[in-house]
Each structure stands twice: as C-alpha cells, then as structure tokens.
Amino acid sequence: MIVLASALLNCLPAFAGLGDDVSSVLADQAHMQGALRTTQTAAYTVHEIKTPTGVTVREYASASGKVFGVAWQGPWPPDMRQVLSNYFDTYRQASQAQASSHAGRKPLVIKQPELVLESGGHMRSFNGRAYVPALLPSGVSAETIQ
Amino acid sequence: MMVKEQRVTKDEMRRVNGILAVAALLLLGVGCGGGSSSHTNSNTTSNTNTGANVQPITVNAGPAGNYANGAFTSVTVCTPGTTTCQPIDGVLVDTGSSGLRILSSALTGVTLPQQKAASGAPVVECLPFVSGFTWGPVESADVQMAGEKASSVPVQVINDTAYPVPTACANWGASQGTLSSLRANGILGVGLLAQDCGERCVSTGASNPNFYYECPASGCVVVGEALSQQVANPVALFSSDNNGVIIELPAAPNPEATLSGSLIFGIGTQSNNAIGSATKYAVDNFGNFTTVFKAPGSSTSQSYSSSFLDSGSNGLFFLTAASSGIQDCADANFFYCPTSTLGLSAVNQGAGGVGSGTVNFSVANADSLFNNFSNDTVLGELAGPNTLAGFDWGLPFFYGRNVFTAIEGKSTPSGVGPYWAY
Numbered sequence: 001m002i003v004l005a006s007a008l009l010n011c012l013p014a015f016a017g018l019g020d021d022v023s024s025v026l027a028d029q030a031h032m033q034g035a036l037r038t039t040q041t042a043a044y045t046v047h048e049i050k051t052p053t054g055v056t057v058r059e060y061a062s063a064s065g066k067v068f069g070v071a072w073q074g075p076w077p078p079d080m081r082q083v084l085s086n087y088f089d090t091y092r093q094a095s096q097a098q099a100s101s102h103a104g105r106k107p108l109v110i111k112q113p114e115l116v117l118e119s120g121g122h123m124r125s126f127n128g129r130a131y132v133p134a135l136l137p138s139g140v141s142a143e144t145i146q
Numbered sequence: 147m148m149v150k151e152q153r154v155t156k157d158e159m160r161r162v163n164g165i166l167a168v169a170a171l172l173l174l175g176v177g178c179g180g181g182s183s184s185h186t187n188s189n190t191t192s193n194t195n196t197g198a199n200v201q202p203i204t205v206n207a208g209p210a211g212n213y214a215n216g217a218f219t220s221v222t223v224c225t226p227g228t229t230t231c232q233p234i235d236g237v238l239v240d241t242g243s244s245g246l247r248i249l250s251s252a253l254t255g256v257t258l259p260q261q262k263a264a265s266g267a268p269v270v271e272c273l274p275f276v277s278g279f280t281w282g283p284v285e286s287a288d289v290q291m292a293g294e295k296a297s298s299v300p301v302q303v304i305n306d307t308a309y310p311v312p313t314a315c316a317n318w319g320a321s322q323g324t325l326s327s328l329r330a331n332g333i334l335g336v337g338l339l340a341q342d343c344g345e346r347c348v349s350t351g352a353s354n355p356n357f358y359y360e361c362p363a364s365g366c367v368v369v370g371e372a373l374s375q376q377v378a379n380p381v382a383l384f385s386s387d388n389n390g391v392i393i394e395l396p397a398a399p400n401p402e403a404t405l406s407g408s409l410i411f412g413i414g415t416q417s418n419n420a421i422g423s424a425t426k427y428a429v430d431n432f433g434n435f436t437t438v439f440k441a442p443g444s445s446t447s448q449s450y451s452s453s454f455l456d457s458g459s460n461g462l463f464f465l466t467a468a469s470s471g472i473q474d475c476a477d478a479n480f481f482y483c484p485t486s487t488l489g490l491s492a493v494n495q496g497a498g499g500v501g502s503g504t505v506n507f508s509v510a511n512a513d514s515l516f517n518n519f520s521n522d523t524v525l526g527e528l529a530g531p532n533t534l535a536g537f538d539w540g541l542p543f544f545y546g547r548n549v550f551t552a553i554e555g556k557s558t559p560s561g562v563g564p565y566w567a568y
Binding site: 073 | 214244314317318328335354456458466469
C-alpha cells in the first residue's frame, strides 16, 4: 500500500516552482508532503518546505507574487522538475551539454540570461540555488537566495 | 592476516604479474609473523609504493578523452565465486561517492547475477549526482584491486535502456548513461560512506528518497533495500585493509601530460598506510567540514560549512564569480579566468574543532590552461565557481598530498570513521 501511494504521488502533475505564481507554493508543499514555514521581509517572502526525505527547499516570492528564486539543501537533491518548473528543461539541457563538453565532472553552474543556477555537493550532501534574473525584485541581491 | 586466494584470468594474471609477485612476498612475510621491511612507507613519493594493498592510479585523458584532472584506475570484476573475470580500465576514482558503478557498454567479458527483490523482480537503482543521475540494475560481483578482494559486492550497471527510467528518477535531471556523458567507463566510489543511500532507503514510504526500485514487467516501483543489499563501497567489504583508503599523487606545480600515483587500501593496517604526521579532519553528519576564506578584494573572511575533499571533481570549486570577485570564463563560465594567476589561501577546520590547517592554492586562467596546454591532463591550477555553501576541493588538492579517507563505522588507529586526514 505504501509503495503504491508513493508511486501515485510521483505521478501527480502538480509541478510548480521557479517563475510560477506564489500560490503554487501550496502545490509544492502538497507534492513534497512537506512542512511549510514562511518568513516575510519588505521585498519578498521566503517559503521554506522541509520534505520527509530530509531536503529543505526555500522558495523566494516577490511582492508581486512571483517565485523569483529557489534554494535547496539535503542528503540528496529535491525533485528538480518540481522546484524548477518551466526552467527544468533548460537545466537538463545545460547539464547534458556541460557533461558532454571537455574537462570532466564538476559542480553544475548555469549562467544564462533566463536562468542562473548553481548545484554542488557530493553523495549524502547536495545543495544549490536557481533564480530568474528578470524576476529579481529591485534592491534584492541575488546572493540573498541561498 | 590471511593469504588471499587470487582468482584471475590468464590475461589478468599476466597484466598484474609484477604486482602479484610483490604482493605474494609481502603476504608471506606478514604470515610468518615478522613485519616485512622491504616495502616503502607512506612518506615516500607515492608512485614508488608497492604492495598487496597498492592499486596504481593515473591522471590521464580517460576513456572518453579530453578529461582534465581525472584519476583513473583498472578494476577487476568477476562472476561471484568463479574465475570468470574482466579488468575494466578507465574507472574514475571518486572520494565524493561510494559504490562501484560500471557502464554496461564496458562490461563485455563477464556476466554478473542480477539482484532480486523479495518479489523476485530485478532491483534497479537511480543514483543522483550533482549534474544528473545514473540508472541501471544492481548486480553482484567479486571486486578485485591489487591483492585485495571483496566478494559478492552489490554494484550498479549503468544502462538507460534495460528498464524504463521512472519519472521520479528523470526529474533529477540529465542521465549520465553513456561514455560521452559519464566520461569514464565507471566510477569507483571510495568515499566516507559504506553504502550509497543508507537508512532512508531501507523502508518504503514518504521518507524514502527513491534510489531503489523493483522492476517487474508491469513497471518499476520504489522498493525497500536492506543496507547489505545497497550498492556498497567495495573497500569496506575487503577481508582486510577495509577501513579506508589513501590517495597518493605527486606534486604537479606545472601542467603535465599524465601523473602516476597510488590508491592504497587500509589506514594503519600495514606499514605502508600509517597515518603518520597527517592531520585528521572530522566531518559533520553530511560528510562536510568548514573552509574559512577571504575572497580577493573582500575585507573579511567567511566560513563555508559544506566543504569537502572530492577526487572526482576535476578542479578547485568555490564561491561564485560575483561573491569571489574572480572573473569566470567568457566561453565556459563554469571555470574561472582571472587575468593573471592568483595565489590564494584558505583554512580548513574539521567539525567540532578536530583538525585545522592552511591550504595554499593557485587559480590560473582556465582558457589559457586549455589553449596553451591542450595535450596536458594534469592542471593543478584549474578552478571554477561552485555554490555558496562550501569549497569542493577536487583532484588538484590531492597533488602533492597523501589524502586519507576513513570509512564510516570502521576503526582506525586514529579513531572511528568517517574522517579525512592529510
């Protein structure tokens, strides 16, 4: 029964995250079966989700209601499609291109006009962040997202 | 210590004849109760080290070519309990992971039994790495390196097509299921961990991170995987010299075509693997220590608490261009390209205050390295951005150091693992 429930949840199409409307945070929480904690500043709101697998995901939403940044930390990565939403394909293609280029294995750093992403760590310790430069609220530094 | 039976094919026997001869002598010496003094100790230059616990490694371009700062070795895998074996070259030595993973395309000379779940269905694993995942069946192999052997080790055979990739697996990113994406014939994970997943994978439910699946004809579903069934650090399963490894590589102040060194099994178990004057660095629950660093142009030092040593990372990776003040490369912005080589230093601090020491390192212009030294694979000043969480001290850190990796739960003369020492 537990196996079945887990498999069904993995099939849910409730993907949401980076670039989406802030209301999607609730969908994320449902998908990840996580506990939610919200912190508010003048320029943005941080929604922190702790998933049952031990991964912490933070979603940064602007006053206008857009998720402009996400960050994660845990013993394994979160569901990256869930966290990156419509930017997942950009992430996957960039990581594929970097793996196939010369040099070798290293942290993943993507710096494109529409997506900035850093992903690093090792087995049992993963962390990273991503943001959409065009969605950063004025006066908010990208270094805030971590 | 027992003299171990050597089960190898004739080809393999010829290939490692020299090593085995030395190994046999050493084993006989130890067996007679007198400590052998004929072999070198850990303080001497690494590539002269020999013994039953000494596995040669080489920094070279790797089986896909064009790899920079990758340490490769040959691992012999055998059908359990038989002499049917295949040496697999071009396997990346990785202290950042645990477990042996081999591309199915490289596993041509030996058949390994498939691990089965309680239902009888095959067990298949999805293993997340930083930039993607490996997917493929868990199979059982006897694993031999130098004079050491681990029996019936669960290993991952990387194969994108044997079973359909589950959605939760594909959602981690890109598959590293081919030579061109993995850039090695396999990965030899000899890190701090005994198994790749640990307790969270033992039972199913919401807390299971979805590493292990059983795959009947109806499709793959997550399955609970006992620790003893999980893909394991093969060193931890050796009958001796099983508490950790040392990577010994000579210094490489200038770019070089290749570099030869040793992967030595055991810590304080033989006269060639004593910890000696190396400093022990304790790690936190995530296998990390703290690196304290003052970025160029910054007036204050900061602590980066998720730092680690990783022979499987091919440079020194830290901060970002914006936070370090070091320019990234125009064409490959995942490396640093300062206008002139930077001499930097940082302080590594072990968890709970166990271990502290300064690391001096240099950051050269990566474009210049690749353009001016295009035939060289040993680039000790190759560096790039990471996340803001920590320093990823990759293979260049290992040049000129003997780096000890103690496996979790294993006793050593310097305490129980996990820890690093160098």
